[in-house]
Amino acid sequence: MSFIARRAFSSTAYNAHKVAVLGAAGGIGQPLSLLLKLNKDVTSLSLYDLRGTPGVAADLSHIPTNSVVKGFLPDNEGLKKALEGVEVVVIPAGVPRKPGMTRDDLFNTNASIVRDLAKAVAETAPKAFVAVIANPVNSTVPIVAEVFKSKGVYDPKRIFGVTTLDVIRSSRFISEIKDTDPTTETVTVVGGHSGHTIVPLISQSSHPDISGETLDALTHRIQFGGDEVVKAKDGAGSATLSMAEAGARFAGSLLKALKGEAITEPTYVDSPLYKSEGIEFFSSKVTLGPEGVKEVHGLGKLSPYEEKLIEVAKVDLKKNIQKGVDFVAANP
Ligand SMILES: NC(=O)c1ccc[n+]([C@@H]2O[C@H](COP(=O)([O-])OP(=O)(O)OC[C@H]3O[C@@H](n4cnc5c(N)ncnc54)[C@H](O)[C@@H]3O)[C@@H](O)[C@H]2O)c1
Structure with missing residues (x-):
């Protein structure tokens, strides 16, 4: 050697x-x-x-x-x-x-x-x-x-x-609209991981010009993209292969973070962003390091459209989080 x-x-x-x-x-x-x-x-x-x-x-x-x-x-x-x-x-x-x-x-x-x-x-x-x-x-x-x-x-x-599946779906779906290379598209997705709690920040992507019905359709497709797979699998389950890719990417990021690389990507964590409103967990861009979460980033400048989406997401998220907490209290 x-x-x-x-x-x-x-x-x-x-x-x-x-x-x-x-x-x-x-x-x-x-x-x-x-x-x-x-x-x-x-x-x-x-x-x-x-x-x-x-x-x-x-x-x-x-x-x-x-x-x-x-x-x-x-x-x-x-x-x-x-x-x-x-x-x-x-x-x-x-x-x-x-x-x-x-x-x-x-x-x-x-x-x-x-x-x-x-x-x-x-x-x-x-x-x-x-x-x-x-x-x-x-x-x-x-x-x-x-x-x-x-x-x-x-x-x-x-x-x-x-929440990486929402992120990779967003890259793919936006590239289909703009006819671009999906590997070069990055969309920050925040909030949570289900329906209306999934909030893509298109205004911060490379295509802030997307608006009107196109923006509505893209947002809906990112929020409910999992349903496309569930429907197509027709009773045989939900996303597995794209989810495996997403899970492997996220686990790969954790491994890089353990090695000391500073990696920043969206993930759902114990977050200071909306704690004052009783929302203990939130997905946003997080910088990872050898000890785990190094920094939870704020959402940056949102469009009025995204601000409304966040307000809707927070309502469901709060209930979903409480349901988990209550479950463990009642079934320790
Ligand atoms: N986070 C995401 O973006 C995302 C995306 C797709 C699916 N999911 C979720 O991932 C989960 C798994 O989906 P899947 O398609 O792989 O389901 P699956 O039924 O094909 O596989 C689940 C596996 O979990 C095993 N299992 C069940 N109870 C267990 C236990 N107590 N200990 C160890 N293993 C146990 C089962 O034996 C099975 O092999 C589902 O909850 C699904 O909703 C999450």
């Missing part, structure tokens, strides 16, 4: 990172785990689910990247073992939507799944960054926070709701 090759190898090894995916055998979990297997920042990948993970892990383990993949099931303390020493935990476990359902309709099933997984993370990997994909994200993130608080290990800088 040449000196340069050795240097490169040792620097990769130095930035060793253990990642766990909880719900790894599901529609999102499998392609997400594949993308994480391909991420050179990952050195160890723990795949946990109620079923199927030994097979998924064996399959992925044949891919010649440097990470070691292991599958875990609930027996023999599998969840605890999957979480030992991990720095990033991604949670796509839970049921997805069927046509006609809102994300909030998933609450009854997913709330207890997320609560129980959060308990295990709080006990075994309390310092890990936790990226919550399971819906309704507006409520599941407060559930994780409440569980961590009850265990005395809550660090608001380390718990994230993954």
